[in-house]
Amino acid sequence: MVKFSEQPLKLIASASILPGPPVTNEQLFAALVSRCSARSAKSKVRRAKAIARRLAITHRHLTRNLHTVVCQLSPDAPELGVQVLSSMLGERQLDVQDIDYLITHTATPHTQIPGNSAWIADRIGLHNPHMELRQACTGFANALFIASGLPGTTNSINTVAVCGMEVGSVFFELADHFLDEEQLLNYMQMGDGAGGVLLAACDSGVESKTGNGRRGNLQSGGIISDIYFGHIGVGRDPGFHLAGAGSSDIIDHSRGVPHFRHNGAMVKEHGADLFLTAIQCINERGYSLHELDWILPHQANGRIGQMLSRETGIAAGKFVVDAGELGNLGSAAIWVSFDRLIRSGKLKRGQKLLVLGAEATKYMYGGFIYQH
Missing domain, CATH: 3.40.47.10 (Thiolase/Chalcone synthase)
Incomplete structure (x- = not known):
């Protein structure tokens, strides 16, 4: 059964980050040829091309290196989240502590525990509460549902930041034994990135800093x-x-x-x-x-x-x-x-x-x- 929140929210800011330059299908095909045996590479490239045509995906952004079987990410998931939050705060001339509550959601966390929200809070110096949802494509909706109940409930919560990030490309090996039909689908379909919003209650008096240091009302x-x-x-x-x-x-x-x-x-x-x-x-x-x-x-x-x-x-x-x-x-x-x-x-x-x-x-x- 579906549930609706009856509490609307005011959008204060939004931001998104895509790591590195776009990666083309041709670059993915070339990596298959480079990392797989000559015997299997031709078949894998043919199947990958068929998947790409079916999905109509031509580019994506990745945090991983295609020249190694497995790799460390750069930037990692918390860094993507930091960039999203920094962009929103900078756009509205707000301080980190103006985020009264941070909610993150992801299926590919930096570590299972602590979640990305804790890593992000540490890196940006956020001393206010945070939480993380372990959820994939509908994490944003659950996060919004929770966020809608926070602003205005106490005098201490005015703004809520919601941020989703994925770095699924690291859960992958560029190797013959790994690349069956399922994993070729992942290879051609998935991308990495992060996005988020800064929210307040509709009747909130949330303010931004103007260039002269005074505070003025944010335009929703x-x-x-x-x-x-x-x-x-x-x-x-x-x-x-x-x-x-x-x-x-x-x-x-x-x-x-x-x-x-x-x-x-x-x-x-x-x-x-x-x-x-x-x-x-x-x-x-x-x-x-x-x-x-x-x-x-x-x-x-x-x-x-x-x-x-x-x-x-x-x-x-x-x-x-x-x-x-x-x-x-x-x-x-x-x-x-x-x-x-x-x-x-x-x-x-x-x-x-x-x-x-x-x-x-x-x-x-x-x-x-x-x-x-």
């Missing part, structure tokens, strides 16, 4: 409302999961590094239901897709807009799709595309955006309405 970028979250996962096997990183399979070292496993049949059977269930819930709140100006779905692949256009009858041009040039950014995907849309100038004042998050781990969905 818009209102986030109708925050919702639900799932249809009871009794269904996960569509994908991170193997080798949990207490249930810690002794399974058959693959070396922890890695993502896909249940393609389950995702194909139930994936579209996540979007359609969310749309039904939004319709029941009194919204019509035809009346909304933009729709931002989870960025699963570069064809997601076309797929949803066929399912809903809504013109493909209404759907915001960045996955073709960014890949699937998991827990960071919605915030990165949200920030890019705002900065593009396409979203005009007064226009409404519907966000449709979907996550196939245990078939969760969530999102919000944003009025610019």
Whole structure:
């Protein structure tokens, strides 16, 4: 059953970070040739090309080095989060301690414990509370649900920062024994990055510092409302999961590094239901897709807009799709595309955006309405 938050939030700032220059499909194919045996490289490249065509993904950004089997990340996940927060604070001329509560979400943490929120707080010197959600593509919706209940509840909480980051490229070995069909899908589909928002209650008196040191009211970028979250996962096997990183399979070292496993049949059977269930819930709140100006779905692949256009009858041009040039950014995907849309100038004042998050781990969905 879906749940809605009845507490809207004021958007103070947004930001997104993509590590390094874009990595093309051709660079990924070349890395396969370099790291795999001559006997298998040709077959793997052929299969990778077919996957890339099916996904319509041509570029992505990565924190890993393609010239080694495994590697350390640069920048790492907390650093991506630090850059997002620093960008938002700098834009609004706020101090680190103006973040009264930090909520992060990711499926690829720097360490399982402490979470990214703790590492980020340490690096930026944040002394206020923080927490982290271990969640993939709908982490943003759960974080918003929690955030909506914080501002205004006490005199000490005015602003909440939400930040999602993913560095999934490290959960991968560029080696023959590792690169089956599942892992080639990960290789071609996933990207790294981070994004986030700074939020306050709609009636908040949150202020920014002006150039002369005085404080002035922040101009809101818009209102986030109708925050919702639900799932249809009871009794269904996960569509994908991170193997080798949990207490249930810690002794399974058959693959070396922890890695993502896909249940393609389950995702194909139930994936579209996540979007359609969310749309039904939004319709029941009194919204019509035809009346909304933009729709931002989870960025699963570069064809997601076309797929949803066929399912809903809504013109493909209404759907915001960045996955073709960014890949699937998991827990960071919605915030990165949200920030890019705002900065593009396409979203005009007064226009409404519907966000449709979907996550196939245990078939969760969530999102919000944003009025610019």
